[in-house]
Amino acid sequence: MGYLGGVILIFVALGITVGMGGSLASVRVSLVLTGIWWLGLGGLAISGLKARPGPPRPEGKSIVSLSSAALGTAWRQRKEYSEAFSFLLVYFVFSDGYSTISVVGVLFAQQELCMNSGEIAALLVEVSAHAGMWRFPFR
Numbered sequence: 001m002g003y004l005g006g007v008i009l010i011f012v013a014l015g016i017t018v019g020m021g022g023s024l025a026s027v028r029v030s031l032v033l034t035g036i037w038w039l040g041l042g043g044l045a046i047s048g049l050k051a052r053p054g055p056p057r058p059e060g061k062s063i064v065s066l067s068s069a070a071l072g073t074a075w076r077q078r079k080e081y082s083e084a085f086s087f088l089l090v091y092f093v094f095s096d097g098y099s100t101i102s103v104v105g106v107l108f109a110q111q112e113l114c115m116n117s118g119e120i121a122a123l124l125v126e127v128s129a130h131a132g133m134w135r136f137p138f139r
Helices: 003-021 023-046 063-076 082-111 116-137
Strands: none
Touching: 003 023, 023 063
16 A cells, blocks of 8 residues: 555544544554554565565574674675775665654744644645655656
8 A cells, every 4th residue: 555555544633633522541542553554554565575585594593693794794804895885874864864863853833933743744735745745847
């Protein structure tokens, strides 16, 4: 279902919240429904995964220990792949900065500009649509 399924779940949760008068119980029901939704879809996705390619896992080695060893190897080789390491570092900083601005922007709009949730949602949709128009122009 992807993004469409997520949007459907948001509207279902919104209906439950409005139908129950915005009570704490409605939030709890919505959270439980969200957990069931993602557990069910996650289980469906995991069930379709194929077996791990390559040699079998060594006896006595857990996935965590193998992953930790691979991470250590990658860390030691970071100088050989300095451009990739720099890219990942910059991507982390950019991603964290973007997330922070998104969260703080909503708080700023609510507290300083006295915008309600509907106005903020409309503004976000408008800005996202405009950014998408410039990023993916029709040809």
